[in-house]
Amino acid sequence: MGVLLLVLLYAASTRAAKTYTITTTWNGGAIDHKPVQLTLSPSSDQQYLELSIDAPFFNDPPSPPGPAGQAFYGLWNYEVVEAFFLNDDNQYLEVERVTIRHSLPLEVTTQRNPTTKSWTGLAKIPITYLPPTVTKFNAYAIHGSGKDRMYESLYPAPENASNPDFHALQYFQPINMSELLPDQPNAPMSELWEDALQGVFPYNITTTWNNLPVPNTPVQFTLQGFQAGVELNVTAPFYNDPxxxxxxxQPFYGLWDYEVVEMFFLNDNDEYLEVELGPWGEHLLLLLKGERNTIKHSLPLDFLVTERTMPIENKPGIWKGSAMIPPGYFPPNVTRMNAYAIHGVDDARDYQALHPAPNNDPDYPQPDFHRLSLFRAIDFEFQLSNNSEYSDVWLDAMASSSTTISVGSGHKALLVALLSLTVVGAAWFAGSW
Structure with a gap:
């Protein structure tokens, strides 16, 4: 077996750190290059576990096709470094692919050094992403293509193991998280984990369409899958617009011109479902095949506004609504999503986005909710277990639609996974490469 290096460090700020070096292949063989080094340390406010990486850069395979700085489902097929955090209930963090959540957002920075053919990265993992009472740890590195694919492990499997399996939990080794995050061993399960275990996925719209903070309480919504469909629950400020x-x-075509919350579900063929919900009880659902190409609209929906309180002076009220979206309304193989909220009248119209456009970017001069490149990954397989085929609703819509149904110029003006943390030296991180 290869030698494993574990060093306990203390930074100048007296914050603890643990450094690990991956010196073996997945089954204990020797490696023939500079080893990957990982360092774990707490943030100064104890709200993040910081993972620093110093690794060789092989550029093999080439970078994934996804945009830098965003989650990329399938990243394990590329050049990656992975870290797993496990508890005694076999719950573990993997912001890459999981059994209950994946594609969680992550704050990252990276640099690549062409001279030394290496890369460094820093990932800030929110402590809410960790399962309760982490007790074990493992880390991996992967590079190469085809028969030259190399799998490396901090704590490897036995030499006679048949195949590399990074989810073979019996090979994970103890880690004392209290040395990094003193409260973590006794902390209760985070709301993120509780929701995920129940199949409830929460989202908050905290930015404007161009990535500025929203001034008031953000719109909140949750998704939860049932046999009858996906339940969408909204809690939003109520501004009492006309x-x-x-x-x-009932459906109301043109609802986007009023106070509204919207959610879009997209697949890799640019087919998407748009769901619009208003605080007065109207709704609008559209099927689109291609950007802004509506092939059916005004589908019926079981939607009920359950609460609405009026604004008081300059403080908005609140409205809550619940909708059950039938499984057949979604395009097959949903992979990405975005959500928006709109309120205000005329020049005071305010556009908010879950996944916004960059601020002051000339490529995004105005709000446009159909900029599909801004949509981000959603772990939709945990909402609908069978989302692989066109439904009759979609088949009928595609068969009967020979021309584009315009959604109107006004609408154009709208707009980690829970189980290892995977990071890549080529394209997953945003960086000035």
């Missing part, structure tokens, strides 16, 4: 001339519980 109401649409519609009927509560």
């Amino acid at each position: 109401a649409p001339n519609g009927t509560a519980g």
Whole structure:
């Protein structure tokens, strides 16, 4: 077996750190290059576990096709470094692929050194991503293509193991998390983990369409899958803008011109479902095949506004609503999503986005909710277990639609996984490469 190096360090700030070096292949063989080094340390406010990486850069395979700085499902097929955090209930963190959540957002920075053919990275892992009472740890590195694919492990499997398996939990080794995060061993399960175990996925819209902080309480919504469909629950500020001339519980075409919360579900063929919900009870659902190409709209929906309180002076009220979206409304193989909130009238119109456009970017001069490149990954397989085929609703819509149904110029003006933390030296991190 190869030698494993574990060093306990203390930075100048007296914050503890643990440094690990991956010196063996997945089954204990020797490696023929500079080893990957990982360092774990707490943030100064104890709200993040910081993972620093110093690794050789092989550029093999080439960088993934996804945008830098965003989650990329399938990253394990590329050049990556992975770290797993496990507890005694076999719950573990993997911000890459999991059994209950994946594609969680992560704050990262990286640098690549062409001279030394190496790369460094820093990932800030929110402590809420960790399962309760982490007791074991392992780390891995992967590079190469085809028959030259190399799998390396901090704590390897036995030499006679048949195949590399980074989820073979019996090879994980103890880690004393109290030396890094003193409160972690006794901390209760985070709300993120509790929601994920129950199949509830929460989201908060905290930014404007161009990535500025929203001034008021953010719109909150949750998704939860059932046999009848996906339940979408919204809790949002209520501004009492002029109401649409519609009927509560019925579709209202043009709802995007009013106070509204919207959510989009997209697949890799640019087919998407748009769901719009208003505080007065109207709704609008559209099927789109291609950017802004509506092929069906005004589908019926079981939607109910359950609460609405009026604003008081300059403080908005609140409205809550619940919708059950039938499984057949979603395009097959949903992989990405975005969500938006709109309120205000005329020049005071305010556009907010879950995944916003960059601030002051000339490529994004105005809000546009159909900029599909801004959509980000969603672990939708945990919402609908069978989302692989076109439903009759989609088949009928595609068969009957020969022309684009415009959604209107006004609408154009709208707009980690829980189980190892995987980081890549080529494209997963945002960086000035």
